[in-house]
Amino acid sequence: MPRWDRGKKHGLQNTHCVSQPEFPGSGRRTPKAGWHPPDLQPPWRRLAWSPEDDDRKVRRREKNRVAAQRSRKKQTQKADKLHEEYECLEQENTMLRREIGKLTEELKHLTEALKEHEKMCPLLLCPMNFVPVPPRPDPVAGCLPR
DSSP: OOHHHHGGGGTOOOTTOOSSOOOTTTOOSSOOTTOOOGGGSOHHHHHHOOHHHHHHHHHHHHHHHHHHHHHHHHHHHHHHHHHHHHHHHHHHHHHHHHHHHHHHHHHHHHHHHHHHHHHHOHHHHOTTOOSOOOOOOOHHHHHSOO
16 A cells, blocks of 8 residues: 555554645635645656646547537537427418318308208108108317317
8 A cells, every 4th residue: 555545544644635724715625536736646647647648638638628519519400400390390280270270160161051952952852752861960070179
């Protein structure tokens, strides 16, 4: 176990960290988990660091930033497409409701015309006609939405 991880358990402790240090201007009272001051970095970190590491970190951050922008743009495009589809469906729905209204009015008009015609139709009034005509159900009631 490295020296900085032993703590009081083995008589060694990290003398550079206070239990509740103040970091001016940061509003923090305790250090970030896993954070070590530069002089207390683990040896593998101190020895393995190179300028290429910084370059890799910068490239990775840039790549991540570009990927996040691409993701946000794709999400926005998807939302825009859904909104356009919604608008189109709303217009189609409005047109269909108008057509339903027109067809309902036409059905009422034709039903009234048929009732008037049945009152004076010679074929229906003929005494030779023995077949009774059953009353027709109201065609408008069956077509209207419930």
